[in-house]
Amino acid sequence: MTAAIVVEDLSKRYELGELQRETQLRDQLVNFLRAPFRRHAPKEIIWALRNVSFSVEEGEVVGIIGRNGAGKSTLLKILSKITFPTSGRVRTRGRVASLLEVGTGFHEELTGRENVFLNGSILGMKKREVDTKLDAIIAFAGVERFIDTPIKRYSSGMRLRLGFAVAAHLEPDVLIVDEVLAVGDAGFQKKCISAMQDLRGGGRTVLFVSHNMAAVENLCSRGIWIANGGVRLDGATHEVIEAYMGTFSSPGSTASDLGTAEGRRGGGEIRYARIEFLSTEGELQSFVRAGKGIVIRLHYRADEPIERPSFGLKITTELGTVVTDTSTWLHGLDIPRVPPGDGHVDLEIDSLNLLPGRYLTSLWINSCVRPHLYDALENAVHLEVEEAPIYGSSRPIDSRYGVVFFPQRWRLEGIGAGSPIAVSSAANG
Amino acid sequence: MSEWLSEVWRAREILYFLAWRDVKVRYKQAVLGLAWAVLQPLFTMLIFTFFFGRLARIPSEGVPYPLFSYSALVLWTYFAVTLSQVGNSLISNSSLITKIYFPRVLLPGAAALGGLLDLAVSSVFLVGMLLYYRISPRWTLLLTPIFVLQTVLLVLGVGMLLAAVNVRYRDVKYTIPFLTQIGLFVTPIIYPVTFLPTRFQGWLALNPMTGIVDGFRACLFGGHVDRTVLACSWIMTLALLLVGSLHFRSTERVFADIV
Numbered sequence: 136m137t138a139a140i141v142v143e144d145l146s147k148r149y150e151l152g153e154l155q156r157e158t159q160l161r162d163q164l165v166n167f168l169r170a171p172f173r174r175h176a177p178k179e180i181i182w183a184l185r186n187v188s189f190s191v192e193e194g195e196v197v198g199i200i201g202r203n204g205a206g207k208s209t210l211l212k213i214l215s216k217i218t219f220p221t222s223g224r225v226r227t228r229g230r231v232a233s234l235l236e237v238g239t240g241f242h243e244e245l246t247g248r249e250n251v252f253l254n255g256s257i258l259g260m261k262k263r264e265v266d267t268k269l270d271a272i273i274a275f276a277g278v279e280r281f282i283d284t285p286i287k288r289y290s291s292g293m294r295l296r297l298g299f300a301v302a303a304h305l306e307p308d309v310l311i312v313d314e315v316l317a318v319g320d321a322g323f324q325k326k327c328i329s330a331m332q333d334l335r336g337g338g339r340t341v342l343f344v345s346h347n348m349a350a351v352e353n354l355c356s357r358g359i360w361i362a363n364g365g366v367r368l369d370g371a372t373h374e375v376i377e378a379y380m381g382t383f384s385s386p387g388s389t390a391s392d393l394g395t396a397e398g399r400r401g402g403g404e405i406r407y408a409r410i411e412f413l414s415t416e417g418e419l420q421s422f423v424r425a426g427k428g429i430v431i432r433l434h435y436r437a438d439e440p441i442e443r444p445s446f447g448l449k450i451t452t453e454l455g456t457v458v459t460d461t462s463t464w465l466h467g468l469d470i471p472r473v474p475p476g477d478g479h480v481d482l483e484i485d486s487l488n489l490l491p492g493r494y495l496t497s498l499w500i501n502s503c504v505r506p507h508l509y510d511a512l513e514n515a516v517h518l519e520v521e522e523a524p525i526y527g528s529s530r531p532i533d534s535r536y537g538v539v540f541f542p543q544r545w546r547l548e549g550i551g552a553g554s555p556i557a558v559s560s561a562a563n564g
Numbered sequence: 565m566s567e568w569l570s571e572v573w574r575a576r577e578i579l580y581f582l583a584w585r586d587v588k589v590r591y592k593q594a595v596l597g598l599a600w601a602v603l604q605p606l607f608t609m610l611i612f613t614f615f616f617g618r619l620a621r622i623p624s625e626g627v628p629y630p631l632f633s634y635s636a637l638v639l640w641t642y643f644a645v646t647l648s649q650v651g652n653s654l655i656s657n658s659s660l661i662t663k664i665y666f667p668r669v670l671l672p673g674a675a676a677l678g679g680l681l682d683l684a685v686s687s688v689f690l691v692g693m694l695l696y697y698r699i700s701p702r703w704t705l706l707l708t709p710i711f712v713l714q715t716v717l718l719v720l721g722v723g724m725l726l727a728a729v730n731v732r733y734r735d736v737k738y739t740i741p742f743l744t745q746i747g748l749f750v751t752p753i754i755y756p757v758t759f760l761p762t763r764f765q766g767w768l769a770l771n772p773m774t775g776i777v778d779g780f781r782a783c784l785f786g787g788h789v790d791r792t793v794l795a796c797s798w799i800m801t802l803a804l805l806l807v808g809s810l811h812f813r814s815t816e817r818v819f820a821d822i823v
Contacts, residue, residue, distance in 0.1 A: 218817075249588070256578050258664065262577055
């Protein structure tokens with residue numbers, strides 16, 4: 136078995152000072168004249184990747200998981216030869232196609248057909264290849280009627296479908312995919328996943344980065360967990376996913392869990408310490424039921440007095456669709472001053488109309504008076520919504536039926552009552 | 565080096581598609597379409613003819629002044645406009661550079677290629693002018709593509725150098741219009757080389773476009789051309805091409821990080 140991808144001791148360093156360095160030649164000259172011998176000390180060094188090593192055999196489908204900021208995208212960029220390692224080596228065998236974004240190179244003024252050729256060529260297909268696959272690509276995207284219209288007239292969904300259709304018809308030896316499943320509606324995501332499943336047969340090597348654990352579990356035989364720029368775990372998908380999910384806090388857990396959460400950003404002057412789910416009577420819950428009232432209590436600790444903060448919370452599905460994004464600021468609440476010490480804010484939801492399933496919660500605290508982030512925890516907490524007789528029937532209800540439900544009822548009195556509208560062709564009046 | 569060249573050769577279709585994209589986008593929804601390719605040098609020629617040809621009475625070596633200036637403007641317009649496009653080719657395609665890999669040199673290459681269409685259109689008008697002024701064709705007409713090639717190489721050399729520097733220092737893009745403005749006057753477009761006092765003529769030869777424009781005009785109208793000027797021009801062109809591509813290649817690795 137030959138190795139399709141070999142990564143040896145890969146490291147990538149970014150100097151934050153470089154990003155802020157003078158981008159105007161005249162400013163550089165002025166600085167130089169002021170202090171000719173002063174070396175420009177970099178503000179901060181970030182190791183996006185540190186001594187990463189692994190190899191992937193031909194035909195393996197590997198899922199790469201990890202928190203945001205762990206280094207997954209940097210790894211993919213290096214594998215795609217977009218950026219170069221600071222040290223270490225990468226070797227790939229065969230034609231490599233990277234999907235870091237859907238519709239790379241799309242130009243608004245060109246028609247769908249023209250963009251298929253452009254995008255296909257950039258992704259590595261020869262014109263002849265695109266010619267033969269053109270009809271299949273258009274059919275996959277479902278844009279036959281609009282294929283000769285400039286894509287600036289397309290909806291974002293159509294653009295996405297077209298971009299993915301081109302990518303789905305690539306036939307590389309090695310395919311690298313970066314979270315492109317995170318966008319698009321549920322129907323589109325299902326289509327993408329089944330396209331990926333088709334890609335699996337055929338000895339193709341696939342490297343797949345995603346936050347969608349269900350998709351990773353489904354498609355990949357092996358998982359690599361990247362954390363803080365290094366490989367944390369490398370093994371059978373199921374085990375790696377379980378270990379990874381174990382680091383997410385669950386409601387009701389102790390303060391230390393949120394305290395050591397990975398991928399945490401922000402200044403830290405005030406931080407979330409703990410999250411609790413309470414019933415409307417104030418009792419601690421370890422799970423929540425669909426349709427019930429709930430209080431989300433966010434405990435914080437402030438190291439100094441904080442002026443006019445805003446507390447925010449976001450709930451997303453596992454696939455990344457945002458269900459709701461709320462904050463004290465959005466509610467017009469002004470919090471003049473938070474004294475140093477511990478405390479909590481409560482979010483009272485009258486009725487949690489989420490269908491049963493697993494959701495992720497993100498939290499943040501930012502300032503209303505200046506652009507400053509105090510604390511941000513992306514996808515830090517699980518939210519398990521349990522089943523409940525939502526519609527008063529004993530029929531089982533789960534996430535197949537959508538994301539939210541509304542208080543509702545069906546009325547059947549109109550059955551067999553005839554139609555009030557006369558069926559005539561003079562309907563233009 | 566050879567593997568880089570073979571990589572570029574394998575990716576040549578992308579070059580074509582990028583150039584095609586630029587041209588298509590330029591002329592979509594443009595009512596006058598390709599006519600713009602002629603209008604710019606044409607109007608410049610008319611203004612020059614009035615101010616420099618008629619009023620200032622600048623000599624034009626036996627050739628009618630409009631033809632004299634237009635023939636040089638055909639090449640100069642290509643150079644000036646394309647230099648700006650090549651110089652900005654990396655910045656304007658920053659989203660491509662950060663998302664997908666292909667040999668980065670295709671971006672300046674596509675910009676240089678795209679400009680050739682405009683050149684072709686303005687050349688057609690030049691042929692029309694030659695016929696109008698009853699200039700008898702010479703065998704040297706067949707040599708004109710050599711000067712076009714030289715212009716392409718020059719614009720690639722200078723352009724790649726500027727493009728690579730522009731990624732890091734954004735004010736480079738402001739120097740390009742400035743350079744082309746100066747270039748218009750230090751190249752014998754408005755005037756023939758002989759118009760200058762002899763002690764300055766040598767300096768003019770340092771400008772690679774001098775040899776190109778002079779040689780191009782000589783191919784069309786006959787007349788003497790100084791071989792040392794031509795040689796100087798080729799040396800400068802190749803030197804700039806070398807410097808430009810070397811610098812481009814050495815900074816290529818960090819484009820995606822800083823663009």
